Amino acid sequence: MPPDSPAPPPLTARRILVAGTSGAGKSTLARRVSNALGLPYTELDSLFHGPGWTPRAEFEDDVRAVVAQDAWVSEWQYTPVRPLLLERAELLVWLDLPTPVALWQVGRRTLRRRLRRTELWNGNLEPPLWTVLADRDHILRWAWRTRHKLRGLDARLAREAPHLQVVRLRSRRAVERWVHSLA
Structure with a gap:
């Protein structure tokens, strides 16, 4: 398949994964695909992160319940459940964006969430921005x-x-072309 193929998924694809590095826009694209195709969306971060x-x-039992359904859209992440997701998925959309684009997106998202004190999953908030210096697993360093x-x-x-x-x-342009092809 050509690298930036804008071809829509086959009409039979009802179990769809979105893959990409941190900041690539997996959850955003998965929501858009869900809305465009009328399929249920489950955000894996919301299943993984507790208070x-x-x-x-x-977490793993929740993912098993999701993939047992006839139709779903989700992200392809979390190593322990990737095989479960792959086994049932019919289509994987790979956001293979340039590193500067993904890093810009994750940085902008992290800053916005922290400044707005946006609740993420189960009461969690982005940590203070200075923690990027101290926390090896801070999302920007990750x-x-x-x-x-x-x-x-x-x-x-x-x-x-x-x-x-x-x-x-x-590219972002290829993402937009592909999403518009779903309509």
């Missing part, structure tokens, strides 16, 4: 450290999930 940013013990984690994803998916259709989007 105080503690991982929820029920995004930088893991920016190459999806390198070679197309080859891995061909081996691990040959049934899966993959749409790889490498």
Whole structure:
């Protein structure tokens, strides 16, 4: 498939994943796909993060319940549940944006959420901005450290999930074209 293929998913795709690095816009795109196709959306971060940013013990069971449904849209993240998601998914949309774009997006999002004190999942808020200096796993440092984690994803998916259709989007423009093609 060409790198920035704007082709819409087949009409039969009813279980859709969105992959990308931190800040690529996985949740935003998954919501847009959900709305465009009338499919239910589940945000995996909301299932994973309990109060105080503690991982929820029920996370994997909750994901199993989601993927058991006939139709869904979600993000492809959290290593322990990726195989569960891949097994049932029909389409994976890969946001393969340039690193500066993803880092700009995650930085802008983090700043906005912190300044507005936006509640995220289960009462959690973005930590104070200075923690980027002290917390090795602060989202901005995490995004930088893991920016190459999806390198070679197309080859891995061909081996691990040959049934899966993959749409790889490498620019914001390609994302917009693809989303508009769903309407």
